[in-house]
Amino acid sequence: MIIAASSCFHRNNLNLAGIRCKYEGHAVKTLPLRVITVGKNRSRGTQLLVDEYAGKLNYYCRFEVVLVRSNPKNAHDVLAQIEGEDMAVMNLIKPNDMVIIFDEVGEDINSRQMADLIGDAGLTGASRLVFCIGGPYGHGIRSRKRANKLLKLSSLTLNHQIALVVLMEQLYRAWTILKGQKYHH
Numbered sequence: 215m216i217i218a219a220s221s222c223f224h225r226n227n228l229n230l231a232g233i234r235c236k237y238e239g240h241a242v243k244t245l246p247l248r249v250i251t252v253g254k255n256r257s258r259g260t261q262l263l264v265d266e267y268a269g270k271l272n273y274y275c276r277f278e279v280v281l282v283r284s285n286p287k288n289a290h291d292v293l294a295q296i297e298g299e300d301m302a303v304m305n306l307i308k309p310n311d312m313v314i315i316f317d318e319v320g321e322d323i324n325s326r327q328m329a330d331l332i333g334d335a336g337l338t339g340a341s342r343l344v345f346c347i348g349g350p351y352g353h354g355i356r357s358r359k360r361a362n363k364l365l366k367l368s369s370l371t372l373n374h375q376i377a378l379v380v381l382m383e384q385l386y387r388a389w390t391i392l393k394g395q396k397y398h399h
Contacts, residue, residue, distance in 0.1 A: 235329060235330075235391055235392065235394075236329075236330045236333060236334075237330070237333040237392055242332070242333045242336055243337065244274065244275045244336065245275065245312070245332075245335050245336055245340060245341070245342055245343045246277070246278075246341075246343070247271065247275055247276070247277045247342070247343050247344075247345070247385065248277075248278050248279075248280060248311075248342055248343070248344045248345070249277075249278070249279045249280070249344075249345045249346075249347070249378065249381060249382070249385075250280045250282060250303055250306055250307075250344060250345070250346045250347070251279065251281055251282070251346075251347040251374050251377070251378050252281075252282045252283075252284055252299045252302075252303065252347065252348055252349035253281065253282075253283075253284050253347075253350075253373070253374030253375065254283070254374075255281075256281070256375055256378075260375040260378070260379060263379045263382070264279060264378060264379065267379075267382035267383060267385070267386050268382070270386050271382070271385055271386055271389065274389040274392075274393070275389075277385075279378070279382075280306055282299060282302045282303055282306070282349075283302070284299065284349045284350060284374075285298065285299065285349070286298045286299065286302050292351055295349070295351060296349070296351050296352065296353075296354045297354055299348070299349045299354060300353065300354020300355065300356050300357050301354075301356075303346060303353075303354070303357050304354075304356050304357060304360065306344075307344055307357075307360060308341070308342065310339070310340055310341045310342075311340060311341065311342045311343070311344045312335050312338055312340035312342070312343050312344065313344045313346065313357075313360055313361045313362050313363075314331070314343070314344065314345045314361065314362065314363050314364075315345075315346045315348070315353055315357060315358065315361040315363070315364050315365070316345065316346065316348070316364075316365055316366060316367050316377065316381070317348065317352065317358075317364050317365075317366060318352075318366055318369075318371065319364065319366070320363075320364035320365040320366040321363070321364060321365050321366065322365075322366050322369070323365055325384060325387050325388060325391060326391060328385070328387070328388040329387075329388040329389075329391035329392050331363075331388075332385075332388050332389070332392065333392060345381060345385075346361070347374055347377045347378060347381065348374075349374070350374075367380050367381060367384075
């Protein structure tokens, strides 16, 4: 699917942010999005927000959220727990996926850069864009090696439910930036 990206944040034909959207006025190849999150079952409040943003995102692209159970092997050792979660995540990633991992040492980006990342992903030859939120002890070695990019959602430590809601809102915001819609500012 190709979606035309119109203007970025303009008011009275001025770009107040001083930054133009990279894909302004150009078609953007839409990749399906998958979010993989490691954790426990979501609270009702979190699930309501996840469902709301999933509905909004499905307007722009195919979208899904996959929950990997934290500590799938009930390991008592932290390294074994990370390895079990890592294996479960890697089983959900295909060779031709573009993989973005969120990590506290990842690159700090703003919402416009997230929009550019989504637009750029369509040019990579990838068949899907996958975002990964790690478990309580972070990502395993295989996931880190497989990642095309490491990003951070915040300098703060966020639990997986809050991180998921923040990511979904930012994905929705990125799409509204690409489409030139008024949600962003």
